Amino acid sequence: MHELGVVFKVIDNLKEVADENNISQISSVTLSLGEVSTVIPKLLTDCWQWAIEKHDFLKGCELKITTIPAITYCEDCGKTYSTVQSGKICPHCGSEHTYLVQGQEFLIKEIEVPEDEDHAAGTEMNASEMKGEYKSAFDSASPIHTEV
Numbered sequence: 001m002h003e004l005g006v007v008f009k010v011i012d013n014l015k016e017v018a019d020e021n022n023i024s025q026i027s028s029v030t031l032s033l034g035e036v037s038t039v040i041p042k043l044l045t046d047c048w049q050w051a052i053e054k055h056d057f058l059k060g061c062e063l064k065i066t067t068i069p070a071i072t073y074c075e076d077c078g079k080t081y082s083t084v085q086s087g088k089i090c091p092h093c094g095s096e097h098t099y100l101v102q103g104q105e106f107l108i109k110e111i112e113v114p115e116d117e118d119h120a121a122g123t124e125m126n127a128s129e130m131k132g133e134y135k136s137a138f139d140s141a142s143p144i145h146t147e148v
Contacts, residue, residue, distance in 0.1 A: 007047040023113050069082065
């Protein structure tokens with residue numbers, strides 16, 4: 001189960017963002033999770049519930065998960081299709097010359113702070129509104145760098 005390690009990495013990034021933005025409490029975090037990212041949402045949620053109680057700035061923090069559908073592109077016919085439904089073989093032309101274009105992502109999409117936090121951006125902040133840089137290490141083949 002690598003979900004616990006994933007949760008530790010998310011918490012490290014949240015702590016960094018909270019420190020850089022003078023945030024003392026985070027009330028919810030929304031993660032965008034690719035449909036074929038290998039992270040199991042139920043296990044992630046269980047690990048999250050255990051881990052947040054170890055950090056004062058996250059106590060009671062709600063975890064929200066949105067799913068990014070897995071989409072594959074066919075190089076022969078130029079069409080896209082659902083990876084989960086059809087796998088590697090294109091359902092349009094039968095070609096195996098395909099590759100995944102989305103669905104492996106793991107991103108911190110949004111961080112919400114309580115209303116009493118004194119922050120100019122308001123109570124909800126998209127990752128792009130935060131100071132600092134969030135570096136995702138969850139896709140070892142191609143690390144994702146997202147501004148937060």
